[in-house]
Amino acid sequence: QAVQLGNPIIKEPLIHAVLEANDAGIIKGMKDLGGGGLGSVIGEMCHAGGVGAEVHLDKVLLKEKDMAPWEIWVSESQERMLLAIENKDLPKIEEICRKWDIEMSLIGQSVEGDYLDIYWHGKRIVHLPLDFVTAGVEYERPFKVRSIKKMQEIPLEPNYRNILLSLLKSYNIQIGKIDPYKGALYTVDEAVRNLVAVGARPHSFSDGLNFGNPEREEIMGEFHESCRGLGDAARFLGIPYVSGNVSFYNEAFGKNIPPTPIIMAVGIIEDIRKAITSDFKKEGNSIYIVGETKEDMGGSEYYRLIGAKSTVAPEVNLQYLKDRMEEILKAIDEGLVVSCHDISHGGLAVTLAEMSIGGNIGAEVNLAPIGFMRPDFKLFSESPSRWVCEVKKGKEKEFEEIVKAKRIGTVEGENLKVRDGNRWLFNIHLNILRDAWRSALRRYLG
Structure with a gap:
């Protein structure tokens, strides 16, 4: 040997x-x-x-x-x-x-x-x-793509303070469980968002595909649709998968795991001195939301938490993602953005809380500019291709000329205060937010 x-x-x-x-x-x-x-x-x-x-x-x-x-x-x-x-x-x-x-x-x-x-x-x-x-033996395993009937329950409005604190303690659920294709697109979307949020241009992917028993046609259908979504996203964005892994037969007692594609994304920052982080930096800076918020609550942590049902999974518009990506990268490169965080698990509310916790600075936020919809959808929707940007005071006009975004608030104080027009939804001190956030892993592990 x-x-x-x-x-x-x-x-x-x-x-x-x-x-x-x-x-x-x-x-x-x-x-x-x-x-x-x-x-x-x-x-x-x-x-x-x-x-x-x-x-x-x-x-x-x-x-x-x-x-x-x-x-x-x-x-x-x-x-x-x-x-x-x-x-x-x-x-x-x-x-x-x-x-x-x-x-x-x-x-x-x-x-x-x-x-x-x-x-x-x-x-x-x-x-x-x-x-x-070279060519391998090909076997086309039969698969079945299940049809999805759209439905979404509209629950009563919640206690917004309690929901946010509960979301900070919770874990995420997969959109792919509802629609494997949309879930795969969303996974790529989130990977791209995370890179862009620090000022990195997405360069390449590596995937880990985890599924149940492929001998069952519906499981093979989930695998087929997930691969289709991952491929469509990468081809459109021009980002290659340089490696990957597939794990089948993830099941116990006859129950299969939900389709779980995992993406590791690598990005490049030409000048590391221009990299930014997600924590709020300075009182008086403006807060902007980038991207469109929609009432697509399927797979959201909010709906899981309150027990509401929805099969309306978020839909990724790849061209929209690419356009917003380029805008944010340009604004970061020009030094207009001092912090940025993608909006995903828990929606806008959790994003704002995490930025406040990280910077140990509060914020006052008005949801009215987001548009006409219920406040809980504005706060907890997990619509794709969205970010929160903290923009330097006095640089708002320059930022708005580059990025399609809406100004929703200001960094200030020791509380996270959120209203929708004239209606106040919650006012929570940073210490309370931090305690809830820190308890998530302990609560999950018991």
Whole structure:
């Protein structure tokens, strides 16, 4: 048995060389050489691109002498990348590799057709169809997408103070349980919102897909719809999934978990000094809500808490998300926004409470600018693509010229005070909010 040995002295300049080549726009395809070595990577790249491959194993750079062709083909030696480069760009990649003191070699080319041809010192030793070498066996498991009949109960108005304190102590419920497709879109929406809230431009995703028994058609239907939602969102936003994991058969005593797609999102901030946090910063600053609040309460923590029923799950408008994302990132980059928090679990009320708790500063908020709807929907709706922004005093006009938003209040005092027009809904001291928020994990674990 052998263990691959990493070489950090090569790894670092290799990373820089690949990044420089990518910035130069000369990489047409790329994969790292991991499991299976060239035997996996060449077939995967060419099969995905709809072309054949011609490979000369005697041109491959070796770490040891006298390796047999089959050993070269399956070697998993570390710190290696396979790049697809057009002939006209070969001088450029050679220049970049010389600059970073990285060895490289031209080992083959893509060709018309769908065959893999491997040569050893001019002699063809393999001639196989790529479908046989690379393509996996496909089995289309039957699935059933359940229909969703829209309904939403309209409860009596609650005690707003008690509801907010209860929401601060509670855990989240999944929209995907109602509609797996909308739930997947919402998961991506929230991942994007969290990055944007600190000033980061979304760059890539990694997913973890957790579902019940796929042998049941309705569970396979949930998986199908969740994947469809994740794919639609990523394609529209132009953000790739660079890795992922699927976990099936999550069930106990015949009961399956709800569809649970998890997203890890990575963002980039060009200047880390411009990154912001979610806590309120200074009294006198203005508070804005970005995004449209709707009466789509399906899957909301508020409806779960009061026992109301709704199948009206929030609908993500990807173009709207993208537009608001660009606006907020620009405002943050220009130094107009000093704190930002996405609106999700618990709605606007929980967002305002968490920003107040974090900054140890209160706020006075008027919900009237949000529009005509009941105050509990304004406060507790979990509609997607929404944020709360704290804007520097005196910079409101500049912010409004960039961001489509509504001014709803001011940072001030030691209480979170909320009204809807002339009607006061609650007035809660920061210490009470903080105690409720801190008790959530303890209450959940018992």
